[in-house]
Amino acid sequence: MPAIPSRPTTAVRSAPPSFAPGAPALVPRLDAHGCEGRxxxxxxxxxxxxxxxxxxxxxGGAPGPSxxxxxxYRRLFGIPGTRAFTxxxxxxxxxxxxxxxxxxLMIADTRGSYALAGAVTATGLASTALVAPVTARLVDRYGQxxxxxxxxLLAVLGQLALVLCVRSGAPAWTLFAAxxxxxxxxxxxxxxxxxxxxxxxxxPGARHTANAxxxxxxxxxxxxxxxxxxxxxxxxxxxAGTVAGALLLLSGVLLFAAQRGTEPPVSGRSTAAAPVxxxxxxxxxxxxxxxxxxxxxxxxxxxxxxxxAAGGAVLGLAAAGSGAAGLLYGRTRRAVALPWxxxxxxxxxxxxxxxAVLTDRLALLAAALLVAGTATAPAMVAGMTAVQRLTPAGRxxxxxxxxxxxxLGGIAAGSAxxxxxxxxxxxxxxxxxxxxxAALAWAVAAAGRGRGGxx
Numbered sequence: 001m002p003a004i005p006s007r008p009t010t011a012v013r014s015a016p017p018s019f020a021p022g023a024p025a026l027v028p029r030l031d032a033h034g035c036e037g038r039x040x041x042x043x044x045x046x047x048x049x050x051x052x053x054x055x056x057x058x059x060g061g062a063p064g065p066s067x068x069x070x071x072x073y074r075r076l077f078g079i080p081g082t083r084a085f086t087x088x089x090x091x092x093x094x095x096x097x098x099x100x101x102x103x104x105l106m107i108a109d110t111r112g113s114y115a116l117a118g119a120v121t122a123t124g125l126a127s128t129a130l131v132a133p134v135t136a137r138l139v140d141r142y143g144q145x146x147x148x149x150x151x152x153l154l155a156v157l158g159q160l161a162l163v164l165c166v167r168s169g170a171p172a173w174t175l176f177a178a179x180x181x182x183x184x185x186x187x188x189x190x191x192x193x194x195x196x197x198x199x200x201x202x203x204p205g206a207r208h209t210a211n212a213x214x215x216x217x218x219x220x221x222x223x224x225x226x227x228x229x230x231x232x233x234x235x236x237x238x239x240a241g242t243v244a245g246a247l248l249l250l251s252g253v254l255l256f257a258a259q260r261g262t263e264p265p266v267s268g269r270s271t272a273a274a275p276v277x278x279x280x281x282x283x284x285x286x287x288x289x290x291x292x293x294x295x296x297x298x299x300x301x302x303x304x305x306x307x308x309a310a311g312g313a314v315l316g317l318a319a320a321g322s323g324a325a326g327l328l329y330g331r332t333r334r335a336v337a338l339p340w341x342x343x344x345x346x347x348x349x350x351x352x353x354x355x356a357v358l359t360d361r362l363a364l365l366a367a368a369l370l371v372a373g374t375a376t377a378p379a380m381v382a383g384m385t386a387v388q389r390l391t392p393a394g395r396x397x398x399x400x401x402x403x404x405x406x407x408l409g410g411i412a413a414g415s416a417x418x419x420x421x422x423x424x425x426x427x428x429x430x431x432x433x434x435x436x437x438a439a440l441a442w443a444v445a446a447a448g449r450g451r452g453g454x455x
Contacts, residue, residue, distance in 0.1 A: 072209045072331055079199055081262040088259060089192040090217050092152075092252025095245035097225020099124075099182070102241030103162065105233045107175065110166050120175045125412055127183035129405045135186055136401035143266045144194075144397075145257035148186040152253040155185035159246040163239045185249065188256060189218055190400035197388055198264035207388070209331070211381045216326040219377065223319035275391045275399035283444055284386055285406040287338070290441035291379060292410020294349065294434040297418035299411075301430035302369065304422040305356055314366045318373035326377030338382040342442035345375035349431075349438045356428035379441075410437075 077083050100121050107117035139147045158181030165174040196210035229241035275281055299315060306314050351368035355361075384403065391399030414437060422430040 072206070073213070073327075076206060076209050076213065081259055082196075082199070085192065085195055085256060085259040085262050086213070086217070088252055088255035089188050090221070090252075092188040092249055092256050093217065093221045094225055094228075094252070095249040096185075097222040098229040098241055098245040098248075099159065101226045101229040102233060102239075102245060103179065105230065106163070106166055106238050106242060109233075109238045111172075116172060116175070120179050122412065123176045124179040124182055125408055127180040128185070129409055131183035132187060132401050132405050133398060135184060136190060136397040137395070139186065139191065139397040140395050141266060144191050144263050145260060148188070148191065148253050149257050151184040151186045152250055155182045156246045156250045158182035158184075159242050159249075163242055167239065186253065187397065187401045187404055188253065189214060190397050190404060191256070192217075193384060193388070193400055194264050194397050195262050199262060208381070208385060211384050211388075212326045212329050212331075212377065215377045215380050215384070216323045218380075219319045219323035219326065223316050223323070227316065275387075275395055275402055278390050278392065281387075281390050281399075281402075283447070284383065284390065285402060286444045287342070287441050288383060288403050288406035289410040289413070290437050290444060291342075291345075291383070292407040292412075293414030293417065293437035294345070294410075294441070295376075295407075296411035296414025296416075297421075297430065297433040297437060298349075298352070298369075298372075298414075300415045300418035301422055301427060301433065302352075304419075304430065305365070305427035306362065314362070314369055317366050318369040318376075321370040321373030322376035325374035326381060329378045329381060336378060336382060338379070338386055339442060339445040341375070341379040341382045342438065342445050345372075345379050346435065346438040346442050348372040348375040349435045353428075353431035353435055356431050 077086075103121050103124075104117040107113070107120055111117070135147065135151050138151075158178055161178040161181065162175060164170075165178050193211065193214050196207060196214070200206040200210060229245065232240040232244050298318070302315055302318075349372050351372050352365060355365045355368040359365075384400065387399050387403045414433065417437075418430050418433045421433055
């Protein structure tokens with residue numbers, strides 16, 4: 001976060017647009033750990049309070065009454081505009097956990113084929129992997145608001161086209177074409193992280209806390225999204241999940257784009273190297289690919305092992321464990337290196353395997369997944385922090401979107417591997433796939449660090 005003058009000024013034209021218009025001129029100053037720094041010099045402020053912090057003392061400059069310093073999250077959201085864009089980002093990201101489940105339920109119900117439903121959603125995932133980095137590059141060049149809104153509108157039109165094709169009984173190829181059009185959906189999570197990176201530049205400790213917040217939001221969306229989609233599709237009509245997701249996406253992106261005070265400045269046509277060409281980035285993307293395989297395999301194997309609504313509830317426990325661990329991890333002052341986080345993930349993913357092989361008690365499996373889920377958030381926070389560090393200036397959205405794209409590719413590969421193992425062996429043995437994927441992610445990260453990388 002840039003240094004803020006220790007006394008109010010009438011005009012500061014050199015300050016970047018880090019705060020919303022009309023925000024107080026005097027805000028808490030953060031040090032490298034995201035903690036409030038000491039103010040020196042300057043006139044008395046008459047005990048002026050800003051965001052709940054005392055910024056001055058009496059006429060002699062004596063400090064005010066001792067108060068317990070605010071926690072890291074209170075300091076983080078004390079920055080003007082951060083609560084608004086975080087809430088809007090949550091609304092815009094919730095459909096990410098809804099669209100896949102909604103499409104599968106809608107197509108399977110009307111066409112009677114889960115194979116067709118899976119193929120359509122896989123096509124959309126592949127299209128997103130190709131289009132998302134291009135969309136992110138345009139966001140960096142022209143700005144979040146100018147690109148995200150039309151991109152979200154195109155994605156919404158694709159979702160609504162899918163609904164129309166399903167209801168009208170259109171040929172199967174139209175379903176693939178309609179769902180492929182949804183690939184322009186902007187990476188709102190990446191844009192949120194880019195805003196935090198802009199606001200908190202120079203404060204790595206605060207960025208660590210912000211990344212933990214974003215990971216917790218991701219987990220919340222993927223915990224609530226499938227449940228909401230299934231509820232709407234079953235309680236109302238089978239297309240309700242897709243329609244509701246489209247409305248949430250568009251309204252969330254519009255609200256997010258309206259928060260212009262925290263939007264990072266545009267980079268224009270950047271002369272910096274593409275993030276994928278930066279030394280150390282490709283091994284890091286390999287880590288995200290393997291980590292995504294952990295998520296995809298765990299989901300498929302758990303649904304095969306438990307089945308029905310209970311499977312969704314058990315997976316929700318894993319997401320809840322990850323979200324809680326992310327918030328706790330964000331309160332720590334020192335980040336853990338990525339290889340150590342992945343080593344912990346590898347160890348904890350063995351718990352569901354042991355629970356499924358050694359016992360048939362659902363409660364034990366649910367507890368094992370809950371504990372295993374706590375390793376997800378620290379690994380993802382450490383990975384995203386490494387991506388932010390390696391990404392050249394002006395290409396933040398592109399770098400983080402590459403990471404998300406690798407993660408999605410890993411989820412697809414993990415889902416396929418988990419399904420293959422379940423069909424040819426048994427559901428319990430399928431939990432070996434996420435263990436192997438986690439071990440592969442750790443090996444790639446450790447090898448990159450051994451070659452001099454900082455991941």
